[in-house]
Amino acid sequence: MGAADLFLTSVGRRPDGLWAAPGRVTVIGEHTDHSDGFVLPIALAQRVVVAAGRRGDGQLVARSAQQPHEPYARALEQLAPGAAAGWSGYVAGVAWALREAGHDIGGVDIVVDSDVPVGAGLSSSAALECATALALNDLFGLGLGRMELAHLGRQAENEFVGVPCGILDQSASLLATERHALLLDTRSLAYEQIPFDPAAAGLALLLIDTRSRHALVDGRYAARQDACRRAAQVLGVPALRDATLDGVLRLGDPLLRRRARHVVTENARVTEAAGLLRRGAVHRIGPLLTASHASLRDDFEVTVPELDVAVEVALASGAHGARMVGGGFGGCVLVLVDAQAAPSVAAAVAAAFARRGFRRPLPLHAVPSGGAARIR
Incomplete structure (x- = not known):
């Protein structure tokens, strides 16, 4: 069952939209981004898909097709580091990071489906963050650019989940283009699409x-x-x-x-x-x-x-x-x-x-x- 179908069966209505973000693999440039270095990743065909829809009660309710018996629900105003674990931490972390940055987001239902292998070094977590960030950006008309969303995804992972990652994974998931590798300077955030x-x-x-x-x-x-x-x-x-x-x-x-x-x-x-x-x-x-x-x-x-x-x-x-x-x-x-x-x-x-x-x-x-x- 895909994200849209699971949303319909679990929430009782169709989602307001579907968003997808890819996993990534670094062609070369491993463990350089936390030292302001250079990286050369590509986005993969494997993706995280998020079905999302607004709700009026100020609650974040998240479900995963991979773990359907572990739904997550929490009032947005109660989100804080440590308030979610596992896959839900990446979803809740993005909502928390947006609110910390002063962005007005309301209650939302989110259903996640993914074919990015978990724990394989392909950034399934960043893909989930980026799909969630893109969905919330669109649903609530925030008008944020892709590099802003990448920073928010990194903040979610660093401060909410507790993984001290660099900006590589989120940038690759949001900025990569087909048949190109992304050459990214992680200090200046200048990037080039390399054939x-x-x-x-x-x-x-x-x-x-x-x-x-x-x-x-x-x-x-x-x-x-x-x-x-x-x-x-x-x-x-x-x-x-x-x-x-x-x-x-x-x-x-x-x-x-x-x-x-x-x-x-x-x-x-x-x-x-x-x-x-x-x-x-x-x-x-x-x-x-x-x-x-x-x-x-x-x-x-x-x-x-x-x-x-x-x-x-x-x-x-x-x-x-x-x-x-x-x-x-x-x-x-x-x-x-x-x-x-x-x-x-x-x-x-x-x-x-x-x-x-x-x-x-x-x-x-x-x-x-x-x-x-x-x-x-």
Whole structure:
């Protein structure tokens, strides 16, 4: 049952509209946005759909097609950090952030449906925030721009849910365009749509969901952010975006040195990858993806065995490049591969997982898609 049908059966009327926002995958530029760095994500075809309708009693009532027995209801004036958990926290957090910013929103029924895998590093949470933000913006005539909505989604995740994410995920979900990657400067928020059409080059972006699930609220993500801030302080720069590799290599603390080295080298890889894509050299970004994974594994230390095995086997099976995506500690691997070889690479990874007793991975195709939009 889709969002519109569930809205009709649970609320008793048709919604005022439907809005959809995509998950995202970062082609390259992982763990740089919290250091004012550069990122290069795409939006995915997989989306969160929100059916929404105004109600007159000042209540936020939210339901999920994936968890139909866990409806959420709370007066808007009672929303505060900690007032919702799980999926409902992202919906309630956006409503709270809008009210905190002084925007007049009224009671609303929201029904959510999604095919973005949860916990796979594909930003299902940001997609839910962005679909909700777009719906509330339209329903209550707020007139907010997309970057404003991205900031509100980030505020919801940071302050209401308690995940210290950067602006990457919400920006990709709201700003991405079809057959392009979004080059975003997370300091200035300047962005450029970079042509990126792997299929036209005979390539495929294979996403392998390792089904090893992460939880970024457990402190490991925040600890790495803190290390990056401390490294920048020692180096005397506003953020690691301003650091040089020579300076980083002189850091005395080996932990700070590793964390900072990842950010500085990853920023350089984003810049190089964007330059290659501008020239249409899609094949040549493969080694950058692989170098990114090695950096995330060795310097940022956010991989797990399932991610490392998937990358190793994909490369051994002929992939041009592969890397983990998302916050880490589980989730997906992105593989750049010749289109005809994608099934055999996915099969090789599945066989390797079976030999090691890992859960069976799920292959998905990552197609550079358009951003959030009203669909009805």
